[in-house]
Amino acid sequence: MWKFTLRRILIMIPQLFVLSVLIFFVAKAMPGDALSGAIEANPKVSAQVLEEQREKLGLNDPAWVQYGRWLGNLFQGDLGKSYVHKVGVTDLIGSRLANTFYLGVAILILTYVISIPLGILSGRYQNTLLDKTITGYTYLSFATPIFIFSLLVLFVFGFRLGWFPTSGSVDVGVQPGTWAYVVNKFYHLILPACAGALVSTTATIQYLRNEVIDTRLKDFVKTARSKGVPESKVYSRHILRNSLLPIAAFLGYDLTAVLAGNLFIESIFGYPGLGQLFLQSITQRDFSVVTALVMLSGLLALIGTLLSDLILSWVDPRIRMG
Amino acid sequence: MNTEPVLQIKDLTVSFRIKDEYYPAVDQLDLTINKNEVLAIVGESGCGKSALALSLTRLHDTKNTRIDGGLIFKGQDLNKLSPGQMNKIRGSEIGMIFQDPLTALNPLMTIGRQIEENLDYHTTLSKKEKTKRIYELLEHVNITNPERVYNQYPHELSGGMRQRVMIAIAIACRPSLIIADEPTTALDVTIQSQILDLLKQLQAETEAGIVLITHDLGVVAEMADRVVVMYAGEVVEVASVMDLFNNPMHPYTRSLLASMPGANAGQDQLHVIHGRVPSLQNIPRGSCRFSERIPWIPQTAHAQNPQLDEVSPGHWVRCSCYQHFHFEDEGKGLVMDGVAGAK
């Protein structure tokens, strides 16, 4: 197993290298740079100053020189400096990472807490009113774009009823380290987490429902019944475990996706996480931040694949990594 | 032979729902399975033999299946038991063996655990005693290294080993009835003969009744004491194994025997049964169901609403058409009758 893991990690190195080249040059190929837009349009800034700035920042060097510099810094843990926020990208991401992590974990837990029981019930009681209600819900949430759904939630529970805050991750003036701070943080989390989870349950419920329906007809379930295993145990021991296998395969991706941030939810709920930062950085052409974030999600995706394989080989004895 | 009945099937009808209507796949079947007897149920796909096998322990999906009639087992009617009472009997009094041992075992559970599950529900043994019993059972089905197999998963075993494990599960609580649904169809021929030998050996020890469901007449000849031939949901012939092979009567039985390669050695063409097996919705009910497969036999030869008649002690045949039956090409001297006699 460790051999397999180590080999996979080694294979990641060239993959990440290719990714870095792609990201860097695609970012470069986009029109404009950090000094375009707002700064360029400012009449107080002369073209000469701009040019000096570009020279100073190395933006006029050949692309491969810039790439080399960027990669060198990357190895030293220096992701460059945000042109917009005027702070190091590492710090910028770091401060957002915690928020994204909280939101991601909350969404993940909610998703599984909701979808696993619903998926199983729906599959077990196929074609009953219960199943039809659950399937109806999944169709509805599938058909509703996430931003419309989120806006609706925000409007109703945030603005109309005023039950929850409508933006931010914590109120201004709450002292970090106090219990009130934790509660406040959590309070801000509820609405975006629910909105995110309700939409992301769709796939899991449907998948699990189909798995349960398929597994229910398998021969080994018949064998279990022929041994006199009560129906509830037939489900919990035989059908459930086998139905959850494909879900386990996605868990690795889900775990790493927690850190990648959620573009829509964070933007709509004004939640200061990585997803929101990513969208802002693109609109502001903050390349150092964009490239860093894309690199990060690329790395996470690779780790996610590895994690998924490891989880699968752990839960399924038929898969053994050699 | 001891003819103490283990299971009496009385007027059993198993119907499947197709678009809100129920169609009997097994039609008004009466049958008795005796202690220490191998009763083979033979027929081709769609004849109802597997539906019958599953209905004996009521393993059908209750939503789309209806089971009517009596299943008298040790003085009680299984068809009247609650699901909980039925679970007490499944696995302890009645053991089942299925066709494909790979799919019939849970891929995520160790072999030991899968046998143990049976003991969990029907015995009060301690964990240690159960483990000991499982080792014994594995040895009993001729698995030489039970300690190792105990911790293995199904995919780590060969097909023959897996079927041995299935048998160990079936006999774990010493059932008085074993239902084996095509137990060797998925196995190689050398493994098949070993598994059949094992079943015979186990029966000699336990005196259990065995219902052997198969499409393979060779397996029947090797294993059965009595044979039930099914066609389109009905029993068409019941006979001792000797009678069935030496003196087959029903046109279907005779046709089936004639279509086996090797039945008429040296012959170029095998016997082909005219037409095809009717689907569940299209079974001609109320008349001789085989009549459309032997169109050269005049309609007058068939009985209306044909019943099973006892033509000699223990030999039952449905419909009167057997008295007038001949093969279509018989005059040409191509088809000989009575397989065993032909050899």
Added chain:
Amino acid sequence: MALLELNNLKVHYPIRGGFFQRVVDHVKAVDGVSIQIEPGTTYGLVGESGCGKTTTGRAIIGLNKITDGTVTFEGQDLTRMAHKNQHPLRRDIQMIFQDPYSSLNGRKRVMDIIAEPLRNFEKLSPDEERRRVQNLLDRVGLNPEAAFKYPHEFSGGQRQRIGIARALTLNPKLIIADEPVSALDVSVQAQVLNFMKEIQKEFNLTYLFISHDLGIVRHMCDEIGIMYRGRLVEQGNTDDIYENPQHIYTKRLITAIPNIDPAQRQESARTRQQIMVSYQQDLKELMDAEGKPLALKTISPSHQVALP
């Protein structure tokens, strides 16, 4: 001259292992099989699962990569030919698969299934194509209207006929039939086997008949090869194999066939027991250091056995 000749055919699959996934060993699925099939005859390749019989069949038609050895068809070595040059000969070798349910594409009409090989090799007008297909359907005993239906509308036996019609499309000389009837009921099986014999006579076809069912092989084949662990242990005509088997494995296979005479039950059980005992005693001596069967030795003009 033999129509098909396999000479020391080997199909090995690499097993990779270790940190760098280097090839550490080989699975020798087929390890030196030599067979000659005369035109118009049926050669039965028999053995249990995993013996390499299916791999051999697939290697001939190019579905498995050949590691070593030659496949000579009408005097030309198929293994030495570049892929394109093989085409004209490929027309002459067709395959029938085991499962008539999964080997036909369910989303294609019978017309398209049967015409597919035609479209690969010949350019016909739609009209000509339709006539050819309906002619073929007629030959396999199906209604010409069947061309416009989908596979699921047919029974197992009919589907296998469609599979045969597809194999016949290009007027092949050799048909490799891999367990063509093992998914079918006894009576349907009889239908398909009869039909295969009929068209063999009609078109002077040659069959390589791959099967685990010794009863069917006896009925169908002129020559038989018994495979075990990737090699032949015995080869001969039907009488040699069934009446005078020499290798203990062949004997074991034959005695394992259920006897359809219940009166001989005890006797055949006893024979089986005896054979099993000598199988366990003798097998080691009949295998080489690798645990594989020895080379074949000729014991009569038609009969070869892998004995020391």
